[in-house]
Amino acid sequence: MFVNLRTGMDIKSVTTDKQKRAARYAKAMGHPVRMYVLELLSNQSCCYSGNLSDELPIAKSTLSQHLKELKDAGLIQGEIESPRIKYCINTENWQEAQQLFKQFLKI
Template sequence: MGLSKTEEFTKTQNELAALAKALGHPARIAIVQYLIKTRVCVCGDIVDELPLSQSTVSQHLKELKKVGLIKGNIEGPSVCYCIDEKVWNRAKKMIGELFEAYQTQNCC
């Protein structure tokens, strides 16, 4: 079916999954790494940096914007993208908590 039954899971589970999913592609990892590294963040620079076409990069940017991890401000003819601090920190906290929750347990 290809459709996840999101209604059946908790809000937290869905939010965590959405954030992880947004980062679940090497191009999108590359984009956030690039945005973190460079202070400047014009869309065209990202396109130059990635081995993908302009339209594909635009699509990946849209995915990241959808979950709020990045935001874009129009600056004349171009668009300045950057990490959205609030959402980034929220994701950091949520994902961090998920990983912290695990304590070594000698299971099977």
């Protein structure tokens, strides 16, 4: 843990929960493939139930890692409907991320 020797404060004592959540969302969005997936899903009127690997020229294992990062951040959710997985934007967290970024960027 980083502690400022001058003030004795650690990073946890100076960051807010909002900053931590915004950073988590930003980290998850920090790759062009993930941005593509988010854009694709956010433009759907309902969940996407196709094979996302057909949409992207990357290995299924690589796509799986990107989807896991987005799911772990809470930006998307998936439901297994054998043999496919249905992916949707997690609307509550998506709206929160938008609001946090607007506040941070003051737009």
